[in-house]
Amino acid sequence: MTAPLRIVFAGTPDFAAHHLQVLLDGPHQVIACYTQPDRPAGRGKKLKPSPVKSLAEQAGIAVYQPHSLKDPVAQSELAALDADIMVVVAYGLLLPKAVLETPRLGCINVHASLLPRWRGAAPIQRAIEAGDRESGITIMQMDEGLDTGDMLVTASCPITVSDTGGSLHDKLLSLGGPALEKALAQLATDSALPQTQEDSLSNYAPKISKAEAQINWSDSAENIDRKIRAFNPFPVAFTRHSAKPEAAIRLWQCELAPAASGSPGTIIELDADRITVACGTGGIAITQLQMPGKKPMAVADLLRGNSDLFKIGDRFTGPEA
Numbered sequence: 001m002t003a004p005l006r007i008v009f010a011g012t013p014d015f016a017a018h019h020l021q022v023l024l025d026g027p028h029q030v031i032a033c034y035t036q037p038d039r040p041a042g043r044g045k046k047l048k049p050s051p052v053k054s055l056a057e058q059a060g061i062a063v064y065q066p067h068s069l070k071d072p073v074a075q076s077e078l079a080a081l082d083a084d085i086m087v088v089v090a091y092g093l094l095l096p097k098a099v100l101e102t103p104r105l106g107c108i109n110v111h112a113s114l115l116p117r118w119r120g121a122a123p124i125q126r127a128i129e130a131g132d133r134e135s136g137i138t139i140m141q142m143d144e145g146l147d148t149g150d151m152l153v154t155a156s157c158p159i160t161v162s163d164t165g166g167s168l169h170d171k172l173l174s175l176g177g178p179a180l181e182k183a184l185a186q187l188a189t190d191s192a193l194p195q196t197q198e199d200s201l202s203n204y205a206p207k208i209s210k211a212e213a214q215i216n217w218s219d220s221a222e223n224i225d226r227k228i229r230a231f232n233p234f235p236v237a238f239t240r241h242s243a244k245p246e247a248a249i250r251l252w253q254c255e256l257a258p259a260a261s262g263s264p265g266t267i268i269e270l271d272a273d274r275i276t277v278a279c280g281t282g283g284i285a286i287t288q289l290q291m292p293g294k295k296p297m298a299v300a301d302l303l304r305g306n307s308d309l310f311k312i313g314d315r316f317t318g319p320e321a
Helices: 014-025 051-058 072-080 123-129 165-188 221-230 299-305
Strands: 006-011 029-034 039-041 046-048 085-089 107-111 118-120 134-141 151-158 203-205 237-241 244-257 267-270 275-278 283-290
Touching (some): 006 014, 014 165, 029 051, 123 165, 151 165, 221 283
Parallel strands (some): 006 085
Antiparallel strands (some): 107 134
Protein backbone atom coordinates (compact mmCIF):
# COMPACT_ATOMS: atom_id res chain seq x y z
CA MET A 1 0.00 0.00 0.00
CA THR A 2 1.31 3.45 -0.91
CA ALA A 3 2.33 5.62 2.04
CA PRO A 4 0.08 8.63 2.72
CA LEU A 5 1.29 11.93 1.29
CA ARG A 6 2.36 14.71 3.64
CA ILE A 7 0.30 17.66 2.37
CA VAL A 8 0.61 21.38 2.96
CA PHE A 9 -2.70 23.05 2.06
CA ALA A 10 -2.95 26.67 0.88
CA GLY A 11 -6.32 28.37 0.45
CA THR A 12 -8.60 31.03 1.84
CA PRO A 13 -12.39 31.13 1.03
CA ASP A 14 -15.21 28.62 1.51
CA PHE A 15 -14.41 26.98 -1.85
CA ALA A 16 -10.94 26.20 -0.48
CA ALA A 17 -12.23 25.07 2.92
CA HIS A 18 -14.43 22.47 1.21
CA HIS A 19 -11.37 20.94 -0.42
CA LEU A 20 -9.44 21.04 2.84
CA GLN A 21 -12.25 19.02 4.44
CA VAL A 22 -11.99 16.49 1.60
CA LEU A 23 -8.29 16.07 2.40
CA LEU A 24 -8.95 15.80 6.13
CA ASP A 25 -11.45 13.01 5.43
CA GLY A 26 -9.08 11.22 3.05
CA PRO A 27 -6.10 8.89 3.37
CA HIS A 28 -3.38 11.54 3.28
CA GLN A 29 -1.94 13.69 6.08
CA VAL A 30 -2.46 17.47 6.13
CA ILE A 31 0.53 18.74 8.11
CA ALA A 32 -0.02 22.52 7.81
CA CYS A 33 -2.28 25.14 6.26
CA TYR A 34 -1.43 28.45 4.63
CA THR A 35 -4.08 31.13 4.30
CA GLN A 36 -4.46 34.88 3.89
CA PRO A 37 -3.98 37.09 6.96
CA ASP A 38 -7.15 37.85 8.93
CA ARG A 39 -9.15 40.70 7.37
CA PRO A 40 -11.50 43.31 8.87
CA ALA A 41 -15.14 42.33 8.38
CA GLY A 42 -18.60 43.44 9.42
CA ARG A 43 -19.75 46.75 10.80
CA GLY A 44 -17.24 46.65 13.62
CA LYS A 45 -14.38 45.89 11.22
CA LYS A 46 -13.07 43.26 13.58
CA LEU A 47 -10.42 40.91 12.23
CA LYS A 48 -12.01 37.75 10.89
CA PRO A 49 -10.19 34.50 10.11
CA SER A 50 -10.62 32.90 6.72
CA PRO A 51 -12.82 29.79 6.40
CA VAL A 52 -9.64 27.74 5.84
CA LYS A 53 -8.06 29.04 9.06
CA SER A 54 -11.21 28.31 11.06
CA LEU A 55 -11.40 24.75 9.76
CA ALA A 56 -7.68 24.11 10.22
CA GLU A 57 -7.76 25.30 13.81
CA GLN A 58 -10.78 23.08 14.53
CA ALA A 59 -8.76 20.15 13.17
CA GLY A 60 -5.69 21.07 15.22
CA ILE A 61 -3.53 21.84 12.20
CA ALA A 62 -0.79 24.48 12.28
CA VAL A 63 -1.75 27.66 10.38
CA TYR A 64 0.68 30.02 8.62
CA GLN A 65 -0.40 33.45 7.37
CA PRO A 66 2.55 35.18 5.69
CA HIS A 67 1.86 38.39 3.79
CA SER A 68 4.14 37.11 1.03
CA LEU A 69 5.84 33.85 0.13
CA LYS A 70 8.71 35.77 -1.40
CA ASP A 71 10.02 36.30 2.13
CA PRO A 72 13.05 34.03 2.76
CA VAL A 73 11.87 33.40 6.33
CA ALA A 74 8.46 32.18 5.07
CA GLN A 75 10.21 29.98 2.51
CA SER A 76 12.43 28.47 5.21
CA GLU A 77 9.36 27.71 7.35
CA LEU A 78 7.76 25.92 4.42
CA ALA A 79 10.88 23.91 3.65
CA ALA A 80 11.13 22.81 7.30
CA LEU A 81 7.71 21.16 7.03
CA ASP A 82 9.21 18.57 4.65
CA ALA A 83 5.97 18.18 2.67
CA ASP A 84 5.49 15.78 -0.21
CA ILE A 85 3.13 18.18 -2.00
CA MET A 86 1.33 21.51 -1.63
CA VAL A 87 -2.35 21.67 -2.61
CA VAL A 88 -3.43 25.20 -3.55
CA VAL A 89 -7.10 26.25 -3.81
CA ALA A 90 -8.01 29.94 -4.19
CA TYR A 91 -5.13 30.97 -1.94
CA GLY A 92 -4.71 34.52 -3.21
CA LEU A 93 -0.91 34.77 -3.06
CA LEU A 94 1.56 34.17 -5.87
CA LEU A 95 3.88 31.22 -5.39
CA PRO A 96 7.45 32.03 -6.44
CA LYS A 97 9.67 29.43 -8.09
CA ALA A 98 11.41 28.63 -4.82
CA VAL A 99 8.08 27.66 -3.24
CA LEU A 100 6.90 25.69 -6.27
CA GLU A 101 10.04 23.58 -6.07
CA THR A 102 10.04 23.04 -2.29
CA PRO A 103 7.68 20.04 -1.88
CA ARG A 104 8.94 16.75 -3.31
CA LEU A 105 6.04 16.52 -5.79
CA GLY A 106 5.71 20.26 -6.31
CA CYS A 107 2.44 22.19 -6.01
CA ILE A 108 -0.93 21.40 -7.55
CA ASN A 109 -3.93 23.69 -7.95
CA VAL A 110 -7.69 23.11 -8.02
CA HIS A 111 -8.90 25.54 -10.71
CA ALA A 112 -12.59 26.31 -11.30
CA SER A 113 -12.48 26.12 -15.09
CA LEU A 114 -11.75 23.69 -17.87
CA LEU A 115 -8.29 24.95 -18.65
CA PRO A 116 -7.06 26.56 -20.73
CA ARG A 117 -10.46 28.25 -21.31
CA TRP A 118 -10.37 30.68 -18.36
CA ARG A 119 -7.16 31.56 -16.54
CA GLY A 120 -7.26 34.07 -13.70
CA ALA A 121 -9.21 35.10 -10.64
CA ALA A 122 -12.88 34.87 -11.73
CA PRO A 123 -13.35 31.87 -14.06
CA ILE A 124 -16.83 31.00 -12.75
CA GLN A 125 -18.36 34.41 -13.39
CA ARG A 126 -16.56 34.96 -16.69
CA ALA A 127 -17.78 31.63 -18.07
CA ILE A 128 -21.42 32.56 -17.46
CA GLU A 129 -20.91 36.13 -18.65
CA ALA A 130 -19.41 34.85 -21.91
CA GLY A 131 -22.28 32.46 -22.55
CA ASP A 132 -20.23 29.26 -22.17
CA ARG A 133 -22.26 26.08 -22.20
CA GLU A 134 -19.75 24.05 -20.18
CA SER A 135 -17.42 24.51 -17.24
CA GLY A 136 -15.52 22.24 -14.92
CA ILE A 137 -12.59 21.63 -12.62
CA THR A 138 -8.96 21.24 -13.60
CA ILE A 139 -6.31 19.85 -11.27
CA MET A 140 -3.11 21.43 -12.51
CA GLN A 141 0.58 21.04 -11.76
CA MET A 142 1.59 24.59 -10.95
CA ASP A 143 4.38 26.47 -12.72
CA GLU A 144 5.48 30.10 -12.65
CA GLY A 145 2.77 31.23 -15.11
CA LEU A 146 -0.81 32.24 -14.36
CA ASP A 147 -2.75 28.94 -14.48
CA THR A 148 -0.47 27.68 -17.26
CA GLY A 149 0.77 24.41 -15.77
CA ASP A 150 0.19 20.91 -17.05
CA MET A 151 -3.26 19.44 -16.50
CA LEU A 152 -3.53 16.28 -14.38
CA VAL A 153 -7.29 15.64 -14.00
CA THR A 154 -10.39 17.36 -15.39
CA ALA A 155 -14.10 17.03 -14.63
CA SER A 156 -16.85 18.88 -16.53
CA CYS A 157 -20.45 20.01 -16.06
CA PRO A 158 -22.98 21.90 -18.22
CA ILE A 159 -23.84 25.56 -17.70
CA THR A 160 -27.61 25.99 -18.05
CA VAL A 161 -29.50 29.14 -19.05
CA SER A 162 -30.60 29.54 -15.43
CA ASP A 163 -27.23 29.05 -13.75
CA THR A 164 -25.89 31.83 -11.56
CA GLY A 165 -22.39 32.38 -10.25
CA GLY A 166 -23.60 30.76 -7.03
CA SER A 167 -25.16 27.68 -8.59
CA LEU A 168 -22.18 27.05 -10.86
CA HIS A 169 -19.85 27.49 -7.87
CA ASP A 170 -21.79 24.73 -6.09
CA LYS A 171 -21.65 22.43 -9.13
CA LEU A 172 -17.89 22.83 -9.33
CA LEU A 173 -17.57 22.32 -5.59
CA SER A 174 -19.06 18.85 -5.97
CA LEU A 175 -16.61 18.04 -8.79
CA GLY A 176 -13.49 19.39 -7.11
CA GLY A 177 -13.11 16.92 -4.26
CA PRO A 178 -13.20 13.71 -6.31
CA ALA A 179 -10.93 15.25 -8.97
CA LEU A 180 -8.40 16.27 -6.31
CA GLU A 181 -8.44 12.83 -4.72
CA LYS A 182 -7.90 11.22 -8.12
CA ALA A 183 -4.93 13.47 -8.90
CA LEU A 184 -3.32 12.80 -5.52
CA ALA A 185 -3.73 9.04 -5.99
CA GLN A 186 -2.01 9.27 -9.37
CA LEU A 187 0.85 11.37 -8.03
CA ALA A 188 1.32 9.09 -5.03
CA THR A 189 1.72 6.08 -7.34
CA ASP A 190 3.70 7.92 -10.03
CA SER A 191 0.93 7.17 -12.57
CA ALA A 192 -0.07 10.73 -13.50
CA LEU A 193 -0.15 11.65 -17.19
CA PRO A 194 0.25 15.44 -17.38
CA GLN A 195 -1.18 17.19 -20.44
CA THR A 196 0.22 20.45 -21.78
CA GLN A 197 -2.25 23.31 -22.18
CA GLU A 198 -2.91 24.85 -25.59
CA ASP A 199 -2.12 28.51 -24.93
CA SER A 200 -3.98 29.72 -28.03
CA LEU A 201 -7.28 28.57 -26.47
CA SER A 202 -6.86 30.54 -23.26
CA ASN A 203 -8.73 33.61 -22.04
CA TYR A 204 -8.01 35.83 -19.05
CA ALA A 205 -10.66 35.97 -16.31
CA PRO A 206 -9.81 39.14 -14.36
CA LYS A 207 -11.06 39.84 -10.85
CA ILE A 208 -14.50 41.48 -10.96
CA SER A 209 -14.77 45.13 -9.99
CA LYS A 210 -17.94 46.54 -8.46
CA ALA A 211 -17.99 49.23 -11.15
CA GLU A 212 -18.41 46.72 -13.96
CA ALA A 213 -21.45 45.27 -12.20
CA GLN A 214 -23.45 48.36 -13.21
CA ILE A 215 -25.83 47.45 -16.03
CA ASN A 216 -25.47 49.23 -19.36
CA TRP A 217 -29.01 49.06 -20.73
CA SER A 218 -27.79 49.78 -24.26
CA ASP A 219 -26.29 46.30 -24.26
CA SER A 220 -28.29 43.35 -25.58
CA ALA A 221 -30.79 41.58 -23.32
CA GLU A 222 -28.81 38.35 -23.68
CA ASN A 223 -25.62 39.97 -22.40
CA ILE A 224 -27.43 41.71 -19.54
CA ASP A 225 -29.12 38.45 -18.51
CA ARG A 226 -25.73 36.71 -18.42
CA LYS A 227 -24.18 39.49 -16.34
CA ILE A 228 -27.00 39.47 -13.78
CA ARG A 229 -26.70 35.70 -13.42
CA ALA A 230 -22.89 35.71 -13.40
CA PHE A 231 -22.65 38.35 -10.67
CA ASN A 232 -25.15 36.63 -8.36
CA PRO A 233 -24.26 36.35 -5.45
CA PHE A 234 -21.20 38.61 -5.84
CA PRO A 235 -20.76 41.46 -6.51
CA VAL A 236 -24.43 41.60 -7.70
CA ALA A 237 -25.39 43.59 -10.79
CA PHE A 238 -26.96 46.97 -10.14
CA THR A 239 -28.69 49.89 -11.81
CA ARG A 240 -29.94 53.34 -10.79
CA HIS A 241 -33.32 55.02 -11.10
CA SER A 242 -33.28 58.33 -13.00
CA ALA A 243 -35.31 59.95 -10.21
CA LYS A 244 -32.76 58.90 -7.55
CA PRO A 245 -29.45 58.39 -9.38
CA GLU A 246 -27.46 58.31 -6.14
CA ALA A 247 -29.08 55.04 -4.98
CA ALA A 248 -28.06 51.67 -6.39
CA ILE A 249 -30.77 49.08 -7.03
CA ARG A 250 -29.28 45.59 -7.03
CA LEU A 251 -30.61 43.06 -9.54
CA TRP A 252 -30.64 39.47 -8.33
CA GLN A 253 -32.82 37.54 -10.78
CA CYS A 254 -34.27 38.16 -14.21
CA GLU A 255 -35.66 36.52 -17.34
CA LEU A 256 -35.44 37.37 -21.00
CA ALA A 257 -38.54 39.22 -22.16
CA PRO A 258 -39.81 38.20 -25.60
CA ALA A 259 -40.45 40.87 -28.24
CA ALA A 260 -39.60 43.75 -25.92
CA SER A 261 -38.75 47.11 -27.46
CA GLY A 262 -38.27 50.67 -26.30
CA SER A 263 -35.61 53.16 -25.28
CA PRO A 264 -32.83 51.31 -23.39
CA GLY A 265 -33.38 51.39 -19.63
CA THR A 266 -37.08 52.30 -19.87
CA ILE A 267 -39.69 50.30 -17.95
CA ILE A 268 -42.04 49.14 -20.68
CA GLU A 269 -44.24 46.74 -18.73
CA LEU A 270 -45.26 46.22 -15.10
CA ASP A 271 -46.83 42.95 -14.00
CA ALA A 272 -47.61 41.62 -10.58
CA ASP A 273 -44.32 39.72 -10.40
CA ARG A 274 -41.93 41.38 -12.86
CA ILE A 275 -40.60 44.69 -14.14
CA THR A 276 -39.78 44.57 -17.84
CA VAL A 277 -37.03 46.88 -19.04
CA ALA A 278 -36.04 47.61 -22.64
CA CYS A 279 -32.44 46.92 -23.61
CA GLY A 280 -30.36 47.77 -26.66
CA THR A 281 -31.99 44.75 -28.26
CA GLY A 282 -34.77 42.82 -26.53
CA GLY A 283 -35.79 43.22 -22.93
CA ILE A 284 -35.16 41.98 -19.40
CA ALA A 285 -37.91 41.05 -16.93
CA ILE A 286 -36.58 41.67 -13.42
CA THR A 287 -38.05 39.18 -10.94
CA GLN A 288 -35.95 39.79 -7.82
CA LEU A 289 -34.22 43.00 -6.76
CA GLN A 290 -32.88 44.80 -3.72
CA MET A 291 -33.78 48.38 -2.93
CA PRO A 292 -31.18 50.56 -1.11
CA GLY A 293 -30.93 49.61 2.55
CA LYS A 294 -33.32 46.67 2.15
CA LYS A 295 -33.03 42.91 1.74
CA PRO A 296 -33.43 41.18 -1.64
CA MET A 297 -37.11 40.69 -2.46
CA ALA A 298 -39.19 39.08 -5.17
CA VAL A 299 -40.69 41.81 -7.32
CA ALA A 300 -44.14 40.39 -6.53
CA ASP A 301 -43.58 40.98 -2.80
CA LEU A 302 -42.04 44.41 -3.33
CA LEU A 303 -44.82 45.73 -5.54
CA ARG A 304 -47.59 44.29 -3.36
CA GLY A 305 -47.03 46.97 -0.75
CA ASN A 306 -45.21 49.58 -2.83
CA SER A 307 -47.07 49.86 -6.11
CA ASP A 308 -45.96 53.48 -6.48
CA LEU A 309 -42.21 52.66 -6.56
CA PHE A 310 -42.09 52.10 -10.32
CA LYS A 311 -44.31 53.01 -13.26
CA ILE A 312 -44.25 52.45 -17.00
CA GLY A 313 -42.00 55.03 -18.60
CA ASP A 314 -39.58 55.29 -15.65
CA ARG A 315 -35.98 54.94 -16.69
CA PHE A 316 -33.11 52.98 -15.19
CA THR A 317 -29.70 54.48 -15.85
CA GLY A 318 -26.27 52.95 -16.26
CA PRO A 319 -22.72 54.04 -17.08
CA GLU A 320 -23.95 55.18 -20.49
CA ALA A 321 -26.10 57.94 -18.89
